[in-house]
Amino acid sequence: xxxxxxxxxxxxxxxxxxxxxxxxxxxxxxxxxxxxxxxxxxxxxxxxxxxxxxxxxxxxxxxxxxxxxxxxxxxxxxxxxxxxxxxxxxxxxxxxxxxxxxxxxxxxxxxxxxxxxxxxxxxxxxxxxxxxxxxxxxxxxxxxxxxxxxxxxxxxxxxxxxxxxxxxxxxxxxxxxxxxxxxxxxxxxxxxxxxxxxxxxxxxxxxxxxxxxxxxxxxxxxxxxxxxxxxxxxxxxxxxxxxxxxxxxxxxxxxxxxxxxxxxxxxxxxxxxxxxxxxxxxxxxxxxxxxxxxxxxxxxxxxxxxxxxxxxxxxxxxxxxxxxxxxxxxxxxxxxxxxxxxxxxxxxxxxxxxxxxxxxxxxxxxxxxxxxxxxxxxxxxxxxxxxxxxxxxxxxxxxxxxxxxxxxxxxxxxxxxxxxxxxxxxxxxxxxxxx
Amino acid sequence: xxxxxxxxxxxxxxxxxxxxxxxxxxxxxxxxxxxxxxxxxxxxxxxxxxxxxxxxxxxxxxxxxxxxxxxxxxxxxxxxxxxxxxxxxxxxxxxxxxxxxxxxxxxxxxxxxxxxxxxxxxxxxxxxxxxxxxxxxxxxxxxxxxxxxxxxxxxxxxxxxxxxx
Numbered sequence: 001x002x003x004x005x006x007x008x009x010x011x012x013x014x015x016x017x018x019x020x021x022x023x024x025x026x027x028x029x030x031x032x033x034x035x036x037x038x039x040x041x042x043x044x045x046x047x048x049x050x051x052x053x054x055x056x057x058x059x060x061x062x063x064x065x066x067x068x069x070x071x072x073x074x075x076x077x078x079x080x081x082x083x084x085x086x087x088x089x090x091x092x093x094x095x096x097x098x099x100x101x102x103x104x105x106x107x108x109x110x111x112x113x114x115x116x117x118x119x120x121x122x123x124x125x126x127x128x129x130x131x132x133x134x135x136x137x138x139x140x141x142x143x144x145x146x147x148x149x150x151x152x153x154x155x156x157x158x159x160x161x162x163x164x165x166x167x168x169x170x171x172x173x174x175x176x177x178x179x180x181x182x183x184x185x186x187x188x189x190x191x192x193x194x195x196x197x198x199x200x201x202x203x204x205x206x207x208x209x210x211x212x213x214x215x216x217x218x219x220x221x222x223x224x225x226x227x228x229x230x231x232x233x234x235x236x237x238x239x240x241x242x243x244x245x246x247x248x249x250x251x252x253x254x255x256x257x258x259x260x261x262x263x264x265x266x267x268x269x270x271x272x273x274x275x276x277x278x279x280x281x282x283x284x285x286x287x288x289x290x291x292x293x294x295x296x297x298x299x300x301x302x303x304x305x306x307x308x309x310x311x312x313x314x315x316x317x318x319x320x321x322x323x324x325x326x327x328x329x330x331x332x333x334x335x336x337x338x339x340x341x342x343x344x345x346x347x348x349x350x351x352x353x354x355x356x357x358x359x360x361x362x363x364x365x366x367x368x369x370x371x372x373x374x375x376x377x378x379x380x381x382x383x384x385x386x387x388x389x390x391x392x393x394x395x396x397x398x399x400x401x402x403x404x405x406x407x408x409x410x411x412x413x414x415x416x417x418x419x420x421x422x423x424x425x426x427x428x429x430x431x432x433x434x435x
Numbered sequence: 436x437x438x439x440x441x442x443x444x445x446x447x448x449x450x451x452x453x454x455x456x457x458x459x460x461x462x463x464x465x466x467x468x469x470x471x472x473x474x475x476x477x478x479x480x481x482x483x484x485x486x487x488x489x490x491x492x493x494x495x496x497x498x499x500x501x502x503x504x505x506x507x508x509x510x511x512x513x514x515x516x517x518x519x520x521x522x523x524x525x526x527x528x529x530x531x532x533x534x535x536x537x538x539x540x541x542x543x544x545x546x547x548x549x550x551x552x553x554x555x556x557x558x559x560x561x562x563x564x565x566x567x568x569x570x571x572x573x574x575x576x577x578x579x580x581x582x583x584x585x586x587x588x589x590x591x592x593x594x595x596x597x598x599x600x
């Protein structure tokens with residue numbers, strides 16, 4: 001069995017596009033042009049993004065060394081207890097955190113998380129994650145790339161002074177091996193249990209050392225009950241996962257989580273599996289969550305999304321496949337007890353479409369994804385008011401004809417927001433629950 | 436067609452893309468890697484008008500791609516006239532990494548391409564609107580340019596079956 005792969009993502013390129021010296025007149029032109037363009041945008045959008053500014057325009061105004069969410073690589077976002085927005089992103093070998101008290105209209109000066117430079121991965125499936133606990137502790141995880149041979153470490157850092165400074169990052173994988181540990185996810189339960197999950201190649205490497213075959217990689221996790229001061233030893237969730245798709249995490253009860261990931265079934269069918277991970281380090285047997293029959297000896301860099309449904313033990317999930325049974329982006333509601341999906345629908349079968357994100361708020365389910373029409377990328381949104389039984393007609397939230405990140409949905413106590421970066425619009429943070 | 440209201444944006448994008456790679460020619464890199472832009476695939480097909488050819492898509496961050504590059508490098512060594520088009524889906528800013536790998540598989544002497552536009556969705560579309568982006572990915576064009584696509588690692592046997600030329 002070959003070690004399979006992954007399509008490299010282009011989001012790294014989004015980080016910075018420097019204008020060379022000598023193009024100052026063009027800077028002026030671009031800045032003026034972007035402002036002029038901003039006046040055209042409302043006609044194209046449901047409503048204009050708040051204060052979003054392309055990195056080029058920002059650099060034209062403030063210089064090419066500007067560190068900003070609008071120039072940051074693969075940002076992710078969260079709300080704290082006060083409904084202040086926190087965004088983590090990568091720039092110049094540093095993870096940065098920036099805060100907004102006006103829902104993304106303006107941001108605080110970014111604060112460096114890692115003081116020593118390191119190659120934090122930032123692309124669609126690999127990005128710094130950020131959560132702010134109820135007591136104000138700021139928690140981050142990311143993947144540190146350690147070579148061009150698919151190796152990395154799972155990194156964790158936190159701030160106990162409200163984000164003014166960060167403790168030195170720690171490596172969470174405890175095998176001490178210079179192998180693949182990548183695609184981290186971070187989740188904090190309401191009861192304060194902090195979960196880190198990732199894709200790990202220690203079992204693959206051990207098998208190869210014994211000249212044994214091993215399909216794919218493995219899923220591992222760890223838990224902290226003291227907000228990251230300490231973690232339990234690493235726990236294996238499953239052998240034979242796909243190597244390069246983000247893992248979706250959702251709460252299960254007060255203390256535990258359910259996770260959804262792309263798993264290798266049989267020789268090379270790469271569909272999805274779901275399992276419950278306890279805060280005590282025990283794992284339920286996983287079950288097959290999607291039956292798409294995607295036979296491929298490669299990895300699509302295309303992970304799922306999952307949020308809890310209204311009934312205990314049920315989950316809304318959306319995923320991508322190019323299988324013979326399901327091809328394109330799909331939605332289903334999965335019931336853990338009966339191990340069956342319900343209300344499966346094809347969301348978008350266009351080959352360029354992908355990267356769905358789900359959120360729930362006020363009994364409404366939101367699903368956003370990236371479309372592609374051959375020339376431009378529309379971000380599509382549809383809603384369900386009946387737990388995923390029926391859906392609204394998709395509507396376009398915003399469009400770009402330049403490079404863009406995966407869309408993410410962020411929930412606060414008062415709404416659902418789109419978090420999205422693109423070359424054209426910079427970092428867009430936009431409420432979706434007010435339309 | 437491009438929405439008229441976006442025409443100015445496209446202009447800006449063209450400007451920026453032109454400005455984004457000013458170092459490429461200045462640095463005069465010692466490789467045979469060329470920019471792959473939105474029109475490049477059309478030009479490649481024109482170059483092979485009336486002739487069969489094979490396209491292999493790979494990336495630096497793709498382990499199974501290297502199995503395929505190894506096979507293709509050997510085939511090219513055995514038959515230098517083999518009509519092979521190798522395209523890396525990495526940004527051309529990573530050309531040094533790609534050149535090292537191509538050299539390892541004896542493909543550094545050939546003209547190959549790397550994605551040179553950050554809007555990769557459009558580049559993928561220009562190669563094949565039906566491609567989901569998975570790698571390795573290969574295409575087999577016959578002399579009439581009827582195309583067959585393959586995802587995942589190719590064995591030499593499978594390769595010969597799909598490309599009996």
